[in-house]
Amino acid sequence: MDEFVTIYEEVIKILKQLFGTRSDVFLITGSGSAGLEASIISLIEPGDKVIADDYYLRFLEVVGTKVILLERGRGEAITPSMIERILKKEHDVKAVAIAHNDTAQGITNPINEIGEIVKNYGALFIVDAVSSLGGIPIKFDEWHIDICSSGAQKALSAPPGLAPIAVSERAWEVITNRKTPIPSRYLNLLSYREAVEKHGRWHPTPFTTATSLVVALYASLKSIMSEGLDKVYERHAKAAIAVRESLKAAGLKLLVKDERYASNTVTAVIWPEGYSYEKFWHLLYDKYRVMIGNPPVQWLSWPIFRGSFRIGHMGRTARQDHIMYTISAIENALLEISYPIKTGIMTEVAEKILT
Numbered sequence: 001m002d003e004f005v006t007i008y009e010e011v012i013k014i015l016k017q018l019f020g021t022r023s024d025v026f027l028i029t030g031s032g033s034a035g036l037e038a039s040i041i042s043l044i045e046p047g048d049k050v051i052a053d054d055y056y057l058r059f060l061e062v063v064g065t066k067v068i069l070l071e072r073g074r075g076e077a078i079t080p081s082m083i084e085r086i087l088k089k090e091h092d093v094k095a096v097a098i099a100h101n102d103t104a105q106g107i108t109n110p111i112n113e114i115g116e117i118v119k120n121y122g123a124l125f126i127v128d129a130v131s132s133l134g135g136i137p138i139k140f141d142e143w144h145i146d147i148c149s150s151g152a153q154k155a156l157s158a159p160p161g162l163a164p165i166a167v168s169e170r171a172w173e174v175i176t177n178r179k180t181p182i183p184s185r186y187l188n189l190l191s192y193r194e195a196v197e198k199h200g201r202w203h204p205t206p207f208t209t210a211t212s213l214v215v216a217l218y219a220s221l222k223s224i225m226s227e228g229l230d231k232v233y234e235r236h237a238k239a240a241i242a243v244r245e246s247l248k249a250a251g252l253k254l255l256v257k258d259e260r261y262a263s264n265t266v267t268a269v270i271w272p273e274g275y276s277y278e279k280f281w282h283l284l285y286d287k288y289r290v291m292i293g294n295p296p297v298q299w300l301s302w303p304i305f306r307g308s309f310r311i312g313h314m315g316r317t318a319r320q321d322h323i324m325y326t327i328s329a330i331e332n333a334l335l336e337i338s339y340p341i342k343t344g345i346m347t348e349v350a351e352k353i354l355t
């Protein structure tokens with residue numbers, strides 16, 4: 001068999017372990033959004049009723065669905081009771097589409113519990129795992145997920161440009177029984193299945209495969225598997241605790257309201273009023289070469305980011321050296337803008353957790 005196809009098959013095999021599924025997994029060439037769009041455009045038809053978060057909303061609007069938007073306060077997770085309340089009231093909900101890990105707010109939604117409820121009401125469950133796959137456990141089969149997609153560039157630590165996607169048997173049934181044809185050529189999941197079935201041994205994707213990206217993803221996946229999945233998840237959890245605790249030791253407040261839902265791949269923090277965020281951000285970027293989210297310009301254009309900053313700790317960056325350098329840079333920058341903290345308090349706390 002062609003050497004590349006062997007690598008491709010190995011990548012799919014490992015991704016199945018990461019997704020926690022025996023169902024079909026494909027690689028779409030495109031960023032994370034390509035996976036989200038493929039999920040929606042393949043499964044959802046015009047007029048369908050879908051409960052969704054604000055990110056999926058934009059993809060659903062393209063299709064022309066009736067969207068029930070999950071409105072909640074800033075820093076609040078999507079809870080099972082929130083979903084159940086809507087499912088009880090609304091009839092004929094075809095699907096629930098939400099993020100596993102809300103990257104903008106540093107929140108991990110309890111999709112394990114939500115999946116059970118969605119299944120009990122007979123709806124399909126679509127999950128965005130762009131910033132969780134490879135950093136936070138996912139159990140696609142056990143949690144009754146029907147389509148889950150991710151991106152190579154986040155916790156998988158590979159270059160951007162590939163979107164892994166898992167599709168359940170139930171999702172295939174719905175897709176193959178659509179009333180209208182899938183209005184997409186490139187993001188049509190049926191063509192991905194057909195490619196594997198018809199010529200999987202020499203060309204397992206329907207279009208040109210981004211071979212260099214697949215090889216890069218393979219290197220990342222091999223490194224994840226040689227460390228051991230459980231160890232990788234533990235490393236992320238520990239990095240997240242170190243980040244959260246050191247920030248709290250500095251008197252800063254996390255954006256997430258209930259810390260049980262704090263993300264293990266990204267932490268969002270409320271910026272303390274009365275201190276120059278512009279100065280803080282630029283000290284980190286220009287002097288310490290640390291780029292935290294959200295650059296000041298993002299505060300102006302996206303209300304969701306206003307008044308907060310974010311620290312990513314996913315994949316390769318969820319390691320002691322990265323975390324210690326970042327925390328120490330944040331501590332120095334805070335001292336330099338005259339924010340009142342005791343010198344060394346943040347690094348001391350982080351070090352204790354990480355060693």
Ligand SMILES: Cc1ncc(COP(=O)(O)O)c(C=O)c1O
Nearest residue numbers: 031032033099101103130131151
């Ligand atoms: C949760 C989540 N979903 C979707 C996306 C969009 O992914 P991409 O920019 O790779 O298309 C992102 C990107 O940051 C994300 O964090």
